[in-house]
Amino acid sequence: MPKITVVGQGEVEFDGQFSMLEALDEAGFDMPYSCRGGNCGACEVRLLSGNVEHIQDTAYETRGKDILTCSVIPLTDVEIELI
Template sequence: MAGIPRIKVYNYGTYFYEHEFSLLDTLESNEVPAPFNCRGGYCGCCRVRLIDGEVEPVQDSLFDLPEGEILTCCCKPKTHIEIEIPSE
C-alpha cells in the first residue's frame, strides 16, 4: 500500500485513506467514534490533535483552531498522519 496515506488514531488503530471526501469520512467508514456536528467547518466539534504528518484542506473552515489541531471535516491526509481524538 505504498503511497496511500496511513492514519494512526491513538487508542483506536491504524487505517488507510481511500479517497473519501474528508478525514472525517475516512474515520466514519472505519467505525472510529469521531465527534462531529456541522460537517462544514463552523462548529469545531470534529477537531482533533495532529501529532504527526500533513493534511490538506478540502473545504474552508470558519472555526479558529489552536496550533496543532485540525478539523476532520475540512481536510484529508497529504502524508501519513497521526491524530488523537480528544476524550470527552
Template structure:
C-alpha cells in the same frame, strides 16, 4: 491518495480517496464527535501529532497550532491524530 492514519497511537486505518478524514473515519467505524460536516461548529476538532494535511474546505472556527477539523481536510501522506 493512499495513506495510513493512526489514532491515539493505538489504531490505524488506510485512507483512500474519501472527501474528508471524517468520511474515512466513519467508513472505518472510528468514533468521532461531529455535527455540521462543514467547518462551522468545531466539534470534530482533533490534534494532528504527525504529518500534514490539505484543507478541502475552510475552517470557520479558530484553531490552535496543530489542531485540525477532520471534516475539512485530507492527509498529505501518513498522519497521526490524538482524539
C-alpha cells in the same frame, strides 16, 4: 495511500474519501463531529505527525496543530489524537 492513526483506536488507510472524517467514520471509528462543514469545531483533533491538505474554508478557527477532520484530507501518514 496515506495511513491515518488515531491514538487509542487504531489505524485506517485513506482511500480518496471526501474528508478524513468520512474515512474514519466509514471505518467505524468513534469520532466526534456535528456540522461536517468547518463551522462547529466538534471534530477538532490534535495532529501529532504528518501533513494534511485543507479541502474547504472553515469558520471555526483551530489552535496550534489542531485540525478539523471534516475539513482536511491526509497528504502523508498522519497520527491524530482526540482532545
